[in-house]
Amino acid sequence: MDEGLASLPEAPxxxxxxxxxxxxxxxEVEAFEDLVxxxxxxxxxxxxxxxxxxxxxxxAAQETYLRVFRSLRTFRVGERFEAWLVRITVNVCRDLxxxxxxxxxxxxxxxxxxxxxxxxxxxxxxxxxxxRALVQQALASLPQAERxxxxxxxxxxxxxxxxxxxxxxxxxxxxxxAASARAKVQxxxxxxxxxxxxxx
Amino acid sequence: xxxxxxHQLPLWVEGDLDAAGMAAVDRHLxxxxxxxxxxxxxxxxxxxxxxxxxxxxxxxxxxxxxxRVLAQVRVEASTKPTRRLIPRPAxxxxxxxxxxxxxxxxxxxxxxxxxxxxxxxxxPQPPPEPPPAVAFQRGPLPLRIxxxxxxxxxxxxxxxxxxxxxxxxxxxxRIIWLAQSNPLPDTTPSMExxx
Numbered sequence: 001m002d003e004g005l006a007s008l009p010e011a012p013x014x015x016x017x018x019x020x021x022x023x024x025x026x027x028e029v030e031a032f033e034d035l036v037x038x039x040x041x042x043x044x045x046x047x048x049x050x051x052x053x054x055x056x057x058x059x060a061a062q063e064t065y066l067r068v069f070r071s072l073r074t075f076r077v078g079e080r081f082e083a084w085l086v087r088i089t090v091n092v093c094r095d096l097x098x099x100x101x102x103x104x105x106x107x108x109x110x111x112x113x114x115x116x117x118x119x120x121x122x123x124x125x126x127x128x129x130x131x132r133a134l135v136q137q138a139l140a141s142l143p144q145a146e147r148x149x150x151x152x153x154x155x156x157x158x159x160x161x162x163x164x165x166x167x168x169x170x171x172x173x174x175x176x177x178a179a180s181a182r183a184k185v186q187x188x189x190x191x192x193x194x195x196x197x198x199x200x
Numbered sequence: 201x202x203x204x205x206x207h208q209l210p211l212w213v214e215g216d217l218d219a220a221g222m223a224a225v226d227r228h229l230x231x232x233x234x235x236x237x238x239x240x241x242x243x244x245x246x247x248x249x250x251x252x253x254x255x256x257x258x259x260x261x262x263x264x265x266x267x268r269v270l271a272q273v274r275v276e277a278s279t280k281p282t283r284r285l286i287p288r289p290a291x292x293x294x295x296x297x298x299x300x301x302x303x304x305x306x307x308x309x310x311x312x313x314x315x316x317x318x319x320x321x322x323x324p325q326p327p328p329e330p331p332p333a334v335a336f337q338r339g340p341l342p343l344r345i346x347x348x349x350x351x352x353x354x355x356x357x358x359x360x361x362x363x364x365x366x367x368x369x370x371x372x373x374r375i376i377w378l379a380q381s382n383p384l385p386d387t388t389p390s391m392e393x394x395x
Binding site: 029032033036037040041044045048049054058061062065066069070131132134135136139150151153154155160175178179180182183185186189190 | 209210211213214216241242245246248249250251252253255256257261262264265266268269270272273274276277
C-alpha cells in the first residue's frame with residue numbers, strides 16, 4: 001500500500017507538485033491530468049476508507065478533483081498541496097456521507113464466521129475476504145467523526161496534529177476519537193470472531 | 201503490581217501517550233498477563249484493520265476516474281468564464297463602506313439647534329406673541345424651539361431646559377414641551393401663554 005502513508009508537512013521547503021500547479025494556473029489544462037494521475041490513488045483510497053463504498057468513493061474522488069480545479073486559485077502558496085487535497089476529499093466525503101445517511105450494519109451476515117481455531121487451507125482466501133468484510137462493517141458502525149479520526153490517523157498515517165488541522169478540531173479530540181474507534185473496532189471483531197466470549 | 205492499563209491501551213497501541221505514559225504501560229504489560237493479552241488483541245485488530253482497508257482500486261479504476269474528471273474539466277475550461285467588470289474584492293469593499301456609512305448615519309443624533317446659554321431671567325418674561333395660525337397640512341408641523349431657562353456654562357442639551365412648541369392646525373391649540381434632565385425651574389402654565 002503506497003498511498004496514504006506519506007506525512008503532510010504544512011509548509012514544506014518545496015512541494016513536488018508546485019510546478020504542475022503553476023502550469024495549471026497558467027491555463028494548461030493538460031497539466032491537470034498529470035496532477036490527477038499523481039494523486040488519484042491516495043484520493044480514491046481515502047474516499048473509500050471514509051465512505052466504505054466503491055462507487056460512492058469514485059463519485060467523491062471525481063467531485064474532489066472538480067472542486068480542486070474550480071478553486072485552485074484560492075490555494076495558498078506555501079501550503080502543502082496534498083494536505084489541501086486531503087482536506088477537500090474529507091469535506092466531500094462528509095457531504096456525501098451526510099446525504100447518504102448511516103450505513104446499515106447487517107450483523108446477521110457475519111454470524112457463523114469461521115474462527116481462527118479451525119482454519120482450512122482451502123478456505124483461506126474466503127476467510128480473508130470475510131475478515132475484510134468484518135472490519136469494514138466495524139468501521140461502518142462507527143460515528144462519522146470517529147471513523148474520520150481513525151482513517152486519517154491509523155490508515156492515512158497522519159500525525160494527530162495534521163489530522164486535527166484537516167478535521168478542524170483540537171488534537172486531543174482526534175486522539176480521543178481515534179482511541180475510541182480502535183477499541184470499538186477491536187470489540188466488534190472480537191465479538192463476531194469469538195462469539196462465545198473467549199478472549200481473542 | 202501497578203494498576204491495570206486497559207483503558208490506556210487504545211492510545212498506547214498507536215503511540216498516542218506521552219513518553220512517561222508509554223513507559224508506564226510497557227512496565228505494567230511486562231508483569232500483567234491479562235493486560236498483555238488485551239494489548240496483543242488490540243495490536244492484532246489494528247493489523248487486521250490495515251490489511252482489510254487496503255485500497256481495492258485497480259489501474260483500470262483510476263484511468264476511468266481520470267477520464268471522467270478530465271472530460272468535465274475540459275468542458276469547464278472551454279466555457280468562457282464570466283468576467284466581472286469589478287473584481288470581487290472591490291465589490292466587497294464598496295459594500296462594507298456602504299454599510300458603515302449607513303450605520304453611522306443611523307446612529308447620529310438628530311440635529312437640534314442648541315441655543316447658547318444665557319443667564320436666567322431675573323424677572324418673569326412677558327408671554328410670547330402667539331404664532332400665526334398655520335393651515336392644516338400633512339407635512340411636519342411648524343416647530344419652534346426656545347429656551348425658558350438656561351444654566352450658564354453648560355452647553356449639553358439635557359442640562360438646558362428647552363422649550364419646544366408645536367402650533368397645531370387649530371390656532372387655539374399649541375403644544376409645548378419642556379425638556380431637561382434637571383428639575384425644571386418655575387414654569388408658567390402653557391395654557392396661560394396660549395390664551
